[in-house]
Amino acid sequence: MTSTENKYILLKGNEAIAMAAIRIGCDGYFGYPITPQSEVLETLCNEKPWETTGMVVLQAESELASINMVYAGGATGKRVMTSSSSPGVALMQEGITYMAGAEIPGVIVNVQRGGPGLGTIQPSQADYNQSTRGGGNGDYEVIVLAPASVQEMADFVETAFDLAFKYRTPVIILSDGIIGQMMEKVMLPPFKARKTAEEIATLYPWAATGRDMKRKNNIFTSLDLDQERHERHNIHLQQKYATIKEEEVRYEEIMTEDAEYLVVAFGSAARIAQKAIEDCRSEGIKVGLLRPITLWPFPTKRVAELAGQVKGILCAEINAGQMVQDIRLAVEGKTPVSHYGRMGGMVPTPEEIAEVIRKQLVQE
Amino acid sequence: MTKENIIDPQNIVYKKPSLMNDSPMHYCPGCSHGMVHKLVAEIIEEMQLTDKTIGICPVGCAVFAYNYLDIDWIEAAHGRAPACATAVKRLWPDHLVFTYQGDGDFACIGTAESIHAMNRGENIAIIFINNAIYGMTGGQMAPTTLMGMKTATCPYGRQADLHGYPLKMTELAANLEGTCYITRQSVHNVAAINRAKKAIRKAFENSLSGKGTSLVEIVSTCSAGWKLTPVEANKWMEKNMFPYYPLGDIKDTTIEKQ
Numbered sequence: 073m074t075s076t077e078n079k080y081i082l083l084k085g086n087e088a089i090a091m092a093a094i095r096i097g098c099d100g101y102f103g104y105p106i107t108p109q110s111e112v113l114e115t116l117c118n119e120k121p122w123e124t125t126g127m128v129v130l131q132a133e134s135e136l137a138s139i140n141m142v143y144a145g146g147a148t149g150k151r152v153m154t155s156s157s158s159p160g161v162a163l164m165q166e167g168i169t170y171m172a173g174a175e176i177p178g179v180i181v182n183v184q185r186g187g188p189g190l191g192t193i194q195p196s197q198a199d200y201n202q203s204t205r206g207g208g209n210g211d212y213e214v215i216v217l218a219p220a221s222v223q224e225m226a227d228f229v230e231t232a233f234d235l236a237f238k239y240r241t242p243v244i245i246l247s248d249g250i251i252g253q254m255m256e257k258v259m260l261p262p263f264k265a266r267k268t269a270e271e272i273a274t275l276y277p278w279a280a281t282g283r284d285m286k287r288k289n290n291i292f293t294s295l296d297l298d299q300e301r302h303e304r305h306n307i308h309l310q311q312k313y314a315t316i317k318e319e320e321v322r323y324e325e326i327m328t329e330d331a332e333y334l335v336v337a338f339g340s341a342a343r344i345a346q347k348a349i350e351d352c353r354s355e356g357i358k359v360g361l362l363r364p365i366t367l368w369p370f371p372t373k374r375v376a377e378l379a380g381q382v383k384g385i386l387c388a389e390i391n392a393g394q395m396v397q398d399i400r401l402a403v404e405g406k407t408p409v410s411h412y413g414r415m416g417g418m419v420p421t422p423e424e425i426a427e428v429i430r431k432q433l434v435q436e
Numbered sequence: 437m438t439k440e441n442i443i444d445p446q447n448i449v450y451k452k453p454s455l456m457n458d459s460p461m462h463y464c465p466g467c468s469h470g471m472v473h474k475l476v477a478e479i480i481e482e483m484q485l486t487d488k489t490i491g492i493c494p495v496g497c498a499v500f501a502y503n504y505l506d507i508d509w510i511e512a513a514h515g516r517a518p519a520c521a522t523a524v525k526r527l528w529p530d531h532l533v534f535t536y537q538g539d540g541d542f543a544c545i546g547t548a549e550s551i552h553a554m555n556r557g558e559n560i561a562i563i564f565i566n567n568a569i570y571g572m573t574g575g576q577m578a579p580t581t582l583m584g585m586k587t588a589t590c591p592y593g594r595q596a597d598l599h600g601y602p603l604k605m606t607e608l609a610a611n612l613e614g615t616c617y618i619t620r621q622s623v624h625n626v627a628a629i630n631r632a633k634k635a636i637r638k639a640f641e642n643s644l645s646g647k648g649t650s651l652v653e654i655v656s657t658c659s660a661g662w663k664l665t666p667v668e669a670n671k672w673m674e675k676n677m678f679p680y681y682p683l684g685d686i687k688d689t690t691i692e693k694q
């Protein structure tokens with residue numbers, strides 16, 4: 073790759089993830105090939121960052137292994153990530169719940185494809201519930217960022233690591249086969265050095281880096297057989313999640329100020345919905361778009377406020393109706409909420425969504 | 437008054453390694469885990485490596501190793517310790533990284549992680565406690581359970597047609613290009629303990645010098661799981677385990693390379 077400082081270049085979403093990871097000082101990537109995200113690992117192997125920044129890149133034997141590599145790498149205070157697509161991320165749930173339990177930071181990219189099972193290699197948003205409802209065993213939440221462009225694929229890598237370390241929690245970047253595969257212009261983040269061992273020791277005194285006799289030993293575990301103490305640990309986790317809900321909700325609004333109707337969509341569906349609402353606006357329909365950027369924590373408050381303003385809400389997503397449940401919980405019956413989605417790797421067109429806005433949302 | 441005031445240093449003939457704390461151990465009387473823990477603590481102390489050591493403990497009876505040895509620990513999901521150790525060693529290449537795993541952990545649920553970490557030649561040391569049974573969950577059949585041996589899930593004895601054969605992971609590991617030192621030891625008497633200690637120390641040295649993966653299997657007792665007294669368990673192990681799992685070095689490429 074030639075010099076890319078402060079210049080727009082053309083990249084696939086998957087390539088942008090890899091290039092951004094190298095530049096923001098990521099310490100390690102562990103992954104296993106699966107379509108439609110194999111370019112993340114391929115790009116990293118091509119770039120050979122171990123020769124430049126010192127970043128470790130390893131093709132693991134499975135997603136089970138890669139997420140457990142992220143689990144342990146994160147426990148040592150290193151910025152470590154993995155990426156996969158839906159069936160692989162299903163396999164990773166073991167490691168993600170262990171990370172949540174042991175409070176270990178790390179980043180997981182899911183470039184979703186259609187399911188269930190082996191499904192299809194075409195795009196989908198059907199892992200919304202899995203990502204925003206914990207996904208593995210136990211009471212826990214994972215911060216979920218939903219990029220809607222190649223630029224956001226690049227930008228969210230650092231955001232995800234910052235959040236992961238701020239709260240000592242796993243963070244998922246929930247993308248899909250459209251954004252992973254499409255090419256767009258992107259400005260990559262500026263180069264930042266990886267953290268030195270000394271920086272890790274001061275910034276993350278909790279990390280298991282080898283016990284310096286000045287401190288007590290650091291232990292990472294999610295096990296506690298004393299149920300009272302373990303309940304206290306669970307309460308601590310829930311308090312942390314409450315803080316995240318308070319502080320970290322992110323969303324984007326397009327043409328909502330005067331909106332009489334609202335479309336809510338995330339990720340690639342939001343890109344498609346944006347074109348649909350622009351077309352409807354040109355016909356005089358006052359429709360706006362709310363794009364949740366954090367799927368967990370969900371912009372519940374903002375959806376509730378807008379529910380008081382609009383005559384109806386349409387949730388457009390590339391699944392059978394998953395985020396629509398969070399919208400309904402936020403709206404509490406104040407305004408009608410409907411859903412439009414495609415499944416199994418099929419993607420709605422802007423015209424399809426515009427038709428639903430015209431025929432269903434406005435008519436209701 | 438401290439222990440040091442009571443006993444003059446010149447009178448000490450035996451002492452607990454300083455990395456081992458005073459927490460009461462949950463291990464059953466006669467269990468090999470306690471002895472191997474002590475060896476690990478002694479070696480890290482003797483090598484003065486506390487600040488460079490990251491231990492990965494398993495799911496199994498040794499899950500609580502972190503309660504007894506005051507080093508940095510990461511407790512892995514069941515079987516994933518070699519994957520965890522892989523990442524830690526690659527991210528901290530000058531550290532001593534070791535896993536401590538039972539047979540269910542290392543040779544059953546974690547077989548893929550074990551084989552691939554060893555085959556990649558990760559510069560880690562694996563301590564593999566083979567007690568031929570699942571201790572922690574109450575004595576079920578392990579991949580290493582001997583033919584005819586009775587456990588909670590093969591109460592009529594292990595049978596080939598029903599359960600397959602006891603897995604010799606250590607011999608299998610010796611066939612992998614990435615391994616440098618493969619040995620099978622035990623801790624049933626003083627001479628064996630001394631040999632096991634040398635083996636673990638060598639494995640730790642190999643991790644530091646980056647020679648590849650070292651595997652130290654410790655053929656162990658599980659008196660509770662075997663339903664024997666500690667003394668009987670040792671005898672049963674000598675009579676039944678050692679013929680199938682013979683002790684000694686199986687592979688050592690570090691000698692040839694010197």
Ligand SMILES: Cc1ncc(C[n+]2csc(CCOP(=O)(O)OP(=O)(O)O)c2C)c(N)n1
Binds near residue numbers: 538541
């Ligand atoms: C995914 C998963 N499956 C099953 C268990 C239950 N479990 C805990 S320990 C164990 C077996 C441990 O046996 P071994 O590795 O031989 O160690 P030992 O207790 O004998 O030292 C099992 C099956 C678990 N904790 N996690």
